[in-house]
Amino acid sequence: MTLGVIMLVHTAFDRAEQMVRRWAEGGCPVVIHVDRNVEPATHDHFVHAISDLPDVRFASRSRCEWGTWGLVEATQSAATLMLDEFPSVSHVYLASGACMPLRPVSELEAYLARHPDTDFIESATTADVPWTVGGLDRERFTLRFPFAWKKNRKLFDLAVRLQQLVGYRRALPEGLVPHMGSQWWCLTRQTLEAILQDPKRPAYDRYFKSVWIPDESYYQSLVRMHARRVESKSLTLAKFDHQGKPHIFFDDHLELLQRSGCFVARKIWRDAELLFQTFPQPSAPDQIDAEPNTGAVDRLFSQAVERRTYGRPGLFMQSRFPSSDRQAVLTASPYAVLQGFDDIFPDFQRWLARRTGAEVHGHLFARDRVHFADGVELYRGGLSDHPRLRDYNPKMFLTNLIWNAREKHHCFQFGPADSQGICWTLAKDTNASIWVVTGAWSVPLFLSGRSASEVRAEAARLQRIENKFLKVLRSPQVRARVRIMSLAEFVEAPMDVLQTIIDEIAGHKGRAISEAPRMADIEGLAAFLQDLKNQGMHPFLTGDITALTVQTRRRQSRRKPYIVAGK
Template sequence: MTVGIVMLVHTALGRAEQVARHWAAAGCPVVIHVDKGVPRKTHDAFLAALSDVKHIRFSTRYRCEWGTWGIVAASQAASETMLREFAQVRHVYLASGSCLPLRPVEELIDYLAARPKTDFIESATTADVPWTVGGLDEERFTLRFPVSWKKNRYLFDKFVEVQRRFNLKRTMPNGIVPHMGSQWWCLSRQTLSAILQDPERATYDRFFKHVWIPDESYFQTLARQYATKIESRSLTLSKFDFQGKPHIFYDDHLQLLRRSDCFVARKIWPHANRLYEAFLTDVAGAMKKTEPNPGKIDRIFSKAVERRTRGRAGLYMQSRFPNEDWENGVTAAPYSMFQGFTELFEDFETWLARATGARVHGHLFAPDGVHFAEGQTAINGALSDSPILRDYNAEAFLTNLIWNTRGERQCFQFGPADNQKINWRVAKDPNAQVSVITGAWAVPLFRSNFNFADIRSMAAALQKRESDHMDVLRSPYTKARVRIWTMAEFIEAPMEPLQGILDEIGRTKLRRLSEAPRMVDLTGFGQFLQNLKNQGMHPYLMGDFPVELGIEAPQKPPRKPYLVR
């Protein structure tokens, strides 16, 4: 008794010939189905090339298109040829032209001989199948699919929509329970012949012809009717990505495939010469005898899928960049954004860099350019100080800056006059620490020498932009660490909020602050705000700021009277 190999071939016929000879040389009869889409000339040349091999046959040709009945019909025809032509076959192994034996064929023969009545076919109910991709589980059986999904996706979707709207459903024939699984199976002669010779086969075939992707359900369902012992697994190693597309194995997967201990793997790249040379070898150079265990490499594939779909935190790559909220972390490291501090303190950037050891930038998103720390014109990652390049994609500029300076805390200044396109990106970033003194944008206007009419106009515009920004920072979707003070409440007691900022940044060189950065002279600022009010512009973001400067030297308490004796 031996194992019969059914091969479904449609491309890379040269490799298919090489593998077919390998199976046949080990004593396995081979029946090959060549897709009807293969040109007649190519097909005839393929037949002629294998005409010298005694135990190779060819079956009736069908057009095999993904998701349609042709693949099942091809498997049926080739299996019938196998059972009819080779009476000594006990198990039939379904493979494709891109499958590659990973272990000596003799080991597969011995393995199946020790399990003469066991069927190896992945077979699970739709409720238990976690790998269906495309939104159709039970509906692939209850609806009809008369057109190809690949050739005419519009009509396919319309047929589904109409059947759902009018509740047009089919029932499984004879009450059988639908099962699904990998199309690559190995069935015993007894089970396979029972499926192909079933008196109800015409009924089942008629039903499954209008099932979506029937090659993943026809044999998987009917095997449950006749098999005495099913192992719900495939002996073929086949891996799929998160979109349901099969992984292709290349030369650099050699050691990975060795570790799997599987008998067969698909899909192999036709030009993977090293793989074909390594595995189509003699017994002495093959792998050790052991139970197939594809689970040993599942962790690697899981990591590959995670890397492709989620990537590394703060790194935007081709596979997920167009998809909103697919990022695995908005940015790569914690950073701090300060709004209103450089306007209120004269030497804030120098003081903060000295106190924390962080790299403290100016206004990175200022209209006139990127104000890098220490006046640099370029920074890690070849990020330029050009505002044109920055504003082409301001959000990407920020994420690139944080990614390229990992290991060093980045701090930068921001304000309502800057590019506001990064507001939501920062607000939704858990790595962001945002500290805002609202209304501080008015200090440069107060100290400027512009015409008051121009000041009033600029103040109204800046206040509107900062108000919109505060709405973003107070949004329920905000994930950043946000602290907001009005200018009036901040200048009453600046030491406590400054200490909190340093504690949160960490790596501070000071246990407790003994002095704050030098505050600008605000004498007359209250009257300036009152003047804006008098002109019809109401500056409300500063808080309750008195007309007279509220920062006054504490008055000495009056001396107590005393008597002189």
């Protein structure tokens, strides 16, 4: 058996010449199609350069614009020439000047001999595979495309839009089921002859002339009517990015290509000297019969596409700057915002850190400085505790903080006395869970020992700020998980809430609370709040705190054995 190679060339003629020689050295007759857009001088020079090779022919030249019929016409004339001129050819391989054989031709021929009567061509129905970039899959077969996509993008789009609008649909030739796939195939002589000599070919050609990107569908569809056995895969390794443009292989992909076991790869960077020197490379004796295995290549490139399309969540940098209106996730990992708890439990921060093992910060947004966990001045990654720096761009401060230690679960205290620039960011972030005990700011005011008349203004200010925050948290744009309870509600059953918080932060590692944090002594709080009311300042966010609520809590704490003041 003999393998014949059709080579489409339009640029990088020095490399193309090298490739022609590679194929010819392997004993393959080569039919070359040079794009008609190529300058005559360049063309003549190229023809002259390989005139020493006996089994090389040149097909009549068509104009090959991307996505147009010219490409199919080129392969048709080249294939006809191949079949006529070289009767010994049993398989025809379609390649381009940027396709490089990775394994010797003999191994490829042996592979084809092991799969007799098989056509290797990627061919999938459009109904089943959403491959295409740009959204035109089914429609590329049912609309007409009079304008070149590359040159007249606007006219192209307009024509499509118009046809969609009036509901235009072309009739398909009878019996034809549209299939698509990689344009690089390897067909048997028999199949190729059947396609080229089909009496209905003029009708098919007429139809495909106005299909969009016919080089990815002409042979892919017709082969289904003539082939005895279709192996729907391309023997040419080609990878595409998210826009459908081919990835380029560089010198440092050498090992990857060696391991892939593929016969041919594209596109090779034209100056990848190492690759051109290394390949084709005979396989190790035990690997001569190896099937191509593209697993590693596939993984690498699909990772790249994913990286390009989604990026690393929670990272803001020069080439990734998602708008918060279009992204639900603003930070790199989940975190908890706790408002009011440290007012009620003076030692809350230490207690929570001990119970959960999480990274528990103090008031990150305090006005005096940033209170990082463990009170450090510089947090991971060089985050400064300077409040001006933080307030200059609070959102970036938070995303940086969490990105820098994204393996941890962060918790931080928040309150109406802190700077409030971060509120909307917190509310819009799905990674945030926000716990608010409303009115808890009254506890430190009460404990300060100052009279109601002295703290009245301060209480009113804090209440106003907290109320504003609550409004944000109740707005329909909120994506964070929010739990709001009043001080009165919380004091009635604090342990239930704390247990939920700990379960959420520590996950399966969370255990039943054996030791409760010490609550501030709030006996007399009810009277203090009543005093505030008497002053005309109604602390409505605290809920209804009466002497009784406070007492209930005290009784509870005595009754339940696991609530013991800190060891």
